[in-house]
Amino acid sequence: MREQSRCNLAAEVLQSSGTLHIRAMGTSMLPTLWPGDLVTIQSQDFEQVEPGEIVLFLREGRFFLHRAVKKSGVGKAVFLLTRGDSMPQNDPPVQPGELLGRVTGIRRGGSVIAPVRRLSWFDLMLARLLGYSNLCQRLALRRRGRGRDFNSGFEFSGDQAVV
Numbered sequence: 001m002r003e004q005s006r007c008n009l010a011a012e013v014l015q016s017s018g019t020l021h022i023r024a025m026g027t028s029m030l031p032t033l034w035p036g037d038l039v040t041i042q043s044q045d046f047e048q049v050e051p052g053e054i055v056l057f058l059r060e061g062r063f064f065l066h067r068a069v070k071k072s073g074v075g076k077a078v079f080l081l082t083r084g085d086s087m088p089q090n091d092p093p094v095q096p097g098e099l100l101g102r103v104t105g106i107r108r109g110g111s112v113i114a115p116v117r118r119l120s121w122f123d124l125m126l127a128r129l130l131g132y133s134n135l136c137q138r139l140a141l142r143r144r145g146r147g148r149d150f151n152s153g154f155e156f157s158g159d160q161a162v163v
Helices: 002-017 123-130 133-143
Strands: 019-023 038-043 054-059 062-072 079-083 097-106 111-113 154-158 158-163
Touching: 002 038, 002 054, 002 062, 002 097, 019 054, 038 158, 097 133
Parallel strands: 019 158
Antiparallel strands: 019 038, 038 097, 054 062, 054 097, 062 079, 097 111, 154 158
16 A cells, blocks of 8 residues: 555656656666666657657556556557567556656666667577576676665655655
C-alpha cells in the first residue's frame, strides 16, 4: 500500500511538472539500466511513443521501466508491447492509461548517458546472459559495485521528485 501511494504521488508530480527523476531499482533492464542509476523521465503521450524507447508505466501500484517493442491494435484498442532488455518475454500489453512517460537521460556516477533505442550486438548478448544466469547477474552487480542496496526513498528538489 505504501509503495502504491509513493508511485501515485510520483505520477502526479510527473503529470504536473512534466519531468521526474527516479532511481532504477531492478535488474530487468540490465545492461542498459543498473540498480542505482538516476533516470530522467519526460511526460509522454501514448501516440508519440516509438519502438525502442524506454518507457515508464504504472501497473498494480508499481513502476516499470521497460523498452517499447511495438504498438499494436486498432482504434480504441491500441496497446504497447514492452519488455525488459534482459527478460525473455514481453510484458502483458500496456494500455494508454498506464503509460506515464519515456526515459530521456540516465545518470550513472558522474556521467549522463542518452538512452539508446537499439542495443548493440554485444549489449544484446550481455542482456540475455544476465537475464538467464543468476550467477552472472550477481557477479556483474558485484563488479559494478551496486550490490542490492537500492535507495527507494523520495527526495524532492524544486518541482521534481526523485523516487
